[in-house]
Amino acid sequence: xxxxxxxxxxxxxxxxxxxxxxxxxxxxxxxxxxxxxxxxxxxxxxxxxxxxxxxxxxxxxxxxxxxxxxxxxxxxxxxxxxxxxxxxxxxxxxxxxxxxxxxxxxxxxx
Amino acid sequence: xxxxxxxxxxxxxxxxxxxxxxxxxxxxxxxxxxxxxxxxxxxxxxxxxxxxxxxxxxxxxxxxxxxxxxxxxxxxxxxxxxxxxxxxxxxxxxxxxxxxxxxxxxxxxxxxxxx
Numbered sequence: 001x002x003x004x005x006x007x008x009x010x011x012x013x014x015x016x017x018x019x020x021x022x023x024x025x026x027x028x029x030x031x032x033x034x035x036x037x038x039x040x041x042x043x044x045x046x047x048x049x050x051x052x053x054x055x056x057x058x059x060x061x062x063x064x065x066x067x068x069x070x071x072x073x074x075x076x077x078x079x080x081x082x083x084x085x086x087x088x089x090x091x092x093x094x095x096x097x098x099x100x101x102x103x104x105x106x107x108x109x110x
Numbered sequence: 111x112x113x114x115x116x117x118x119x120x121x122x123x124x125x126x127x128x129x130x131x132x133x134x135x136x137x138x139x140x141x142x143x144x145x146x147x148x149x150x151x152x153x154x155x156x157x158x159x160x161x162x163x164x165x166x167x168x169x170x171x172x173x174x175x176x177x178x179x180x181x182x183x184x185x186x187x188x189x190x191x192x193x194x195x196x197x198x199x200x201x202x203x204x205x206x207x208x209x210x211x212x213x214x215x216x217x218x219x220x221x222x223x224x225x
Contacts, residue, residue, distance in 0.1 A: 045213070
């Protein structure tokens with residue numbers, strides 16, 4: 001099946017720093033999604049992207065749908081302690097099937 | 111709205127036992143899915159449904175059965191549990207709005223240990 005490569009696998013940063021992570025695929029997706037998962041909970045949708053080249057923001061979060069439709073990027077500006085968690089990218093196949101990346105674990109030192 | 115609910119939260123099974131993981135949503139979403147999450151592997155799709163009476167296999171369907179008799183409920187059945195099915199299971203429901211805005215909600219998860 002489809003594989004998404006998400007990087008980096010983990011990040012250790014200082015509070016206030018900006019964060020960047022990305023996902024690449026060997027195949028094209030029509031929709032890219034970014035989720036955040038807190039310990040012991042299910043993923044929560046952060047941003048959804050529908051068009052190649054689209055740049056969408058949600059507060060301090062900005063995500064982009066790559067022009068080739070095979071990649072996506074998520075940036076977090078001015079990180080705060082509540083940003084800690086695992087971030088997942090996901091590409092949608094057809095109308096329902098989501099393929100997830102392996103996740104990026106974000107740790108923030110105060 | 112309660113959103114997506116899953117029961118039980120935790121379960122320990124012996125190899126060969128059967129059980130059903132329950133999932134319910136009260137948002138009238140057409141699409142529902144089951145995922146399993148293993149360390150370092152993200153979430154993998156087990157089965158999904160695009161409406162009552164319609165189900166299909168995902169990436170890792172072996173060892174699991176599903177049914178969708180109502181819009182609200184989407185149970186996942188393990189017929190003969192194996193240690194390889196030790197995982198965290200998430201149910202999700204989804205509704206795509208007319209202007210293409212995505213809405214998908216995950217339940218809190220069921221942690222399953224098979225001994």
